[in-house]
Structure formats: structure tokens, C-alpha cells
Amino acid sequence: MGWTRREVLVAGAASFGAVANWPVLAGGRRWRGQEAYALPVPQETPASLPLLNCAPAQVDMGDGVLRGVLAYNGMFPGPTWVARQGEWVTTRLVNGLDEPTITHWHGLIVDHANDGGPFLAIPPGGQYDYQFQIRQRAGLNFYHPHPDMLTGKQVAMGLAGAFIVRDAEEDALGLPAQQYEVPLVIRDASFDKSGNLVYNPTSSGFRGKFPLVNGTLNPMLAVDRGVYRLRVLNGSNARVLRLALANGAPFTVIGNDGGLLARPAIVTQVLLGMAERLDLLVDFSALGAGQGVALQCLDARWNLVQFVGSGKVGVSYTPPAVLSAVTALSGPSQPTRTFSFDGMSRINGKVYDIHRIDFTVPFGVTERWRFKTGGNAPHPIHVHGASFQVVSRTGGRGTLYPWEAGWKDTVLLNDKETVDVLIRFDVYRGLYVMHCHQLEHEGSGMMANFEVV
Ligand code: C2O
Ligand code: CU
Ligand code: CU
Numbered sequence: 001m002g003w004t005r006r007e008v009l010v011a012g013a014a015s016f017g018a019v020a021n022w023p024v025l026a027g028g029r030r031w032r033g034q035e036a037y038a039l040p041v042p043q044e045t046p047a048s049l050p051l052l053n054c055a056p057a058q059v060d061m062g063d064g065v066l067r068g069v070l071a072y073n074g075m076f077p078g079p080t081w082v083a084r085q086g087e088w089v090t091t092r093l094v095n096g097l098d099e100p101t102i103t104h105w106h107g108l109i110v111d112h113a114n115d116g117g118p119f120l121a122i123p124p125g126g127q128y129d130y131q132f133q134i135r136q137r138a139g140l141n142f143y144h145p146h147p148d149m150l151t152g153k154q155v156a157m158g159l160a161g162a163f164i165v166r167d168a169e170e171d172a173l174g175l176p177a178q179q180y181e182v183p184l185v186i187r188d189a190s191f192d193k194s195g196n197l198v199y200n201p202t203s204s205g206f207r208g209k210f211p212l213v214n215g216t217l218n219p220m221l222a223v224d225r226g227v228y229r230l231r232v233l234n235g236s237n238a239r240v241l242r243l244a245l246a247n248g249a250p251f252t253v254i255g256n257d258g259g260l261l262a263r264p265a266i267v268t269q270v271l272l273g274m275a276e277r278l279d280l281l282v283d284f285s286a287l288g289a290g291q292g293v294a295l296q297c298l299d300a301r302w303n304l305v306q307f308v309g310s311g312k313v314g315v316s317y318t319p320p321a322v323l324s325a326v327t328a329l330s331g332p333s334q335p336t337r338t339f340s341f342d343g344m345s346r347i348n349g350k351v352y353d354i355h356r357i358d359f360t361v362p363f364g365v366t367e368r369w370r371f372k373t374g375g376n377a378p379h380p381i382h383v384h385g386a387s388f389q390v391v392s393r394t395g396g397r398g399t400l401y402p403w404e405a406g407w408k409d410t411v412l413l414n415d416k417e418t419v420d421v422l423i424r425f426d427v428y429r430g431l432y433v434m435h436c437h438q439l440e441h442e443g444s445g446m447m448a449n450f451e452v453v
Contacts, residue, residue, distance in 0.1 A: 038216075039216055103146070220305065256278055329423075
């Protein structure tokens with residue numbers, strides 16, 4: 001099933017020559033001038049993977065230079081996990097780093113022992129066995145380290161990978177698949193003089209100088225004349241992406257963190273916070289052989305991926321008016337709890353303490369959580385153990401966006417904003433964390449422990 005790296009590389013190589021004449025986005029940063037490299041599609045792994053080894057590795061980011069990173073099973077990003085609803089996932093994490101780590105499955109609803117929160121970190125040389133069942137709907141999730149105070153460093157150094165869940169509801173839509181479904185793991189990165197990844201955060205977090213997509217510099221993908229399903233993750237530590245196509249063409253959002261939206265939404269840009277995901281349909285049927293269009297981050301003035309027409313016929317696809325049955329949670333109209341994200345390291349005035357349980361939440365009860373910022377945003381707020389529905393944003397942007405509908409596990413809080421979500425923990429009881437997913441904020445203490453009882 002799915003993509004092989006080789007097919008994509010061959011397809012990319014075929015139109016390699018077409019890239020040279022592309023206009024460069026004014027002011028945009030480029031890696032070594034005009035060169036572009038074939039976008040690799042990370043190798044897939046099925047639900048059971050005997051070994052998940054995290055260790056230093058040398059990888060080629062497209063330009064042939066071997067660069068030092070931290071990698072899962074030597075891959076950057078790590079293998080793309082694919083599992084179906086109901087399936088069991090098993091793996092053994094082995095810590096080949098010289099510091100503690102643990103792997104968290106961001107967006108997967110699993111019990112405490114499998115959640116990979118900071119309490120479960122293992123020492124260098126240690127191992128941790130995971131075994132959990134997929135008990136949620138289809139969607140794009142991901143995995144990354146979560147040791148207290150070290151998440152930002154380990155993610156920036158390369159440890160992250162996509163985790164795709166599939167189910168019958170999604171199957172029934174007949175969405176573009178195989179080579180027409182492409183994961184885009186987007187992040188920024190900086191390099192030392194030898195070209196290795198470096199982690200050099202400033203007081204406002206780690207912001208890399210170059211974009212990488214699926215671990216590649218200046219990536220390009222040959223696309224057939226048809227519709228593509230792009231599965232996008234913002235895997236940056238501290239960079240919000242404002243995604244748009246270079247020609248301003250509209251595209252269709254069909255899903256986000258928690259899977260399919262109820263209805264497709266047509267947009268021309270999306271503001272995507274750290275750890276947020278998107279499921280997009282992009283129609284390249286007007287792209288002739290050798291013609292190109294880039295997916296950009298308008299704020300960074302970056303071309304993220306250049307799509308180049310292959311001239312071949314692809315697939316056509318029109319999404320149905322209703323994609324999925326999303327039942328709205330009904331809950332209190334006043335907040336059950338309010339969390340103020342203060343400075344760069346506190347929630348409700350408190351710095352994270354791994355040994356302190358900050359609050360308890362009743363199992364199976366819908367609550368309304370209010371997230372406020374005391375400045376220093378953006379704060380993408382993430383909760384483990386349940387998905388939520390975003391019900392209001394006041395102040396700041398003052399509105400909700402179509403890509404924030406349906407189910408979410410991370411919501412972007414900008415300066416002056418107050419965001420309310422409805423949330424219900426109805427799968428597992430136990431100890432979880434909520435935190436800001438600006439990873440330097442998380443690492444300096446903008447995180448809380450809570451127990452579902
Ligand atoms: Cu993606 Cu608690 O993290
Ligand atoms: Cu998470
Ligand atoms: Cu924050």
C-alpha cells in the first residue's frame with residue numbers, strides 16, 4: 001500500500017530541468033540559489049514495528065551532503081505510521097540518545113502508560129514497550145519526544161514522524177490515494193558550519209533559517225493533472241505557518257487535527273500553528289507540463305514545496321457536500337475552568353512541576369475550557385487524552401476559521417485572544433498533560449498535569 005520513495009524520486013527527477021526558470025519569491029530565502037530536490041515521501045510502517053530506535057544519524061536532505069540529526073530508525077522524518085481504527089499498535093522504543101527521552105503519540109487517544117508523557121521518560125540506553133489500540137477516527141497525527149525540558153531540542157534535532165489513522169468512513173469517500181495522497185511534514189531548521197542541524201533557540205523560541213518538507217531542502221514534486229490530497233503537519237518548534245499557493249488559487253480543507261470536517265471548506269490561506277494538521281485537496285489539473293506553483297508560507301516569505309506539472313493525466317475528485325458526521329458536543333455556556341498562558345513559562349501563574357497534579361477532570365463529562373493569553377503569543381494550546389471542539393474566539397482575530405471546525409487537539413491562541421473549547425474525556429482515565437506547543441514555552445514550564453478521574 002501507499003507510496004514508495006523510489007517512485008516519487010523517479011517522478012521528481014523527470015521534471016528536474018523545469019525548475020531553473022522559476023520566479024523566486026521576492027525576499028524569500030533560498031538554499032543555495034535555485035537548486036531544488038525531489039520531495040521524498042517518508043517510508044510507511046504498518047501498525048506493528050518491532051523497534052523504534054532514536055539515535056544520532058546522518059541524513060541527506062536532498063543536496064547530497066550528509067548532515068547530523070537525531071532520527072527515529074535513521075529516518076528524517078521518522079517512518080510514517082499507518083494504522084486502522086481498531087488495530088493494535090506495538091513497538092519498542094530504544095533510547096540511543098545521551099539524555100532521557102520518551103515518545104508521545106500526538107493526537108492519539110491512548111491510556112496513560114502509552115501516552116509518552118514526561119513522567120514516562122526513559123534514561124539513555126533504556127527501552128519502553130508500547131501497546132495500544134486505535135480507538136478514534138481517521139486523521140493525521142504524529143509522534144515526537146516528550147521528556148520534560150528536552151522536547152524542543154529533540155524535535156528541532158529531527159525526532160518526529162507522521163502517524164496516519166484510517167477508517168471505514170474515510171474509505172467510503174474514495175479520496176485521492178496512493179501517489180495522489182502526499183504527507184507534508186513542514187518545519188524550519190538551522191545548520192552549523194558543517195551542515196548539521198543545530199538547536200539554537202532565542203528568548204522567543206527556536207526559529208530555523210530554512211524550511212524543510214519531509215526532511216528535504218527546496219523540495220519539488222512532479223504532479224499529474226488532477227487532484228492531490230495533501231496531509232500537512234506544522235512540525236516547527238516556534239513558527240506559525242501562513243500557507244497559500246503562490247498564485248493565490250483556492251484549495252479545499254477537508255480535515256484537520258481530529259480528522260475529517262463535516263463539510264469541505266474552500267480557502268485561499270490557512271494560518272497553521274505548531275502541531276496543527278490539515279487535510280487538503282489541491283487541484284493541479286490546470287498545471288501543464290513543466291509549469292509550476294509553490295506552496296508558500298506568506299509570513300516567512302518561503303516557498304515550501306514547488307509542484308511541477310508532469311503533463312500526465314491524474315485523478316479528478318469532487319468532495320461530497322457532507323464529508324463526515326461530526327456531532328457537536330453540547331456543554332456549559334460558561335467556562336468550567338480557565339487557563340491563562342502567562343509569560344513564556346507559566347499557566348495560571350505556575351511553572352510546570354512534574355510531581356504536581358494541577359487539576360482533576362471528571363471522566364465522561366463535557367466541560368468548557370477557556371484559554372487566555374497574558375502575552376508572548378502565539379501559544380498553540382494542546383491537550384492530551386481527548387480531542388475537543390473549538391466554540392469561540394474573542395479578542396485578537398475575534399473569529400473561528402473553517403479549519404478549526406470538527407475535532408481538534410491543538411488550537412492557536414494569538415495575543416489578546418480568548419478561546420473556548422468543549423472537551424470530554426470518555427476513553428481513558430488517568431494522568432495526562434496539557435501545554436503550549438511552542439516547544440520552548442513547554443520546556444520552560446508552560447505545561448500542567450491533570451488527572452481524569
Ligand atoms: Cu505534540 Cu504534548 O505534545
Ligand atoms: Cu499530544
Ligand atoms: Cu506558548
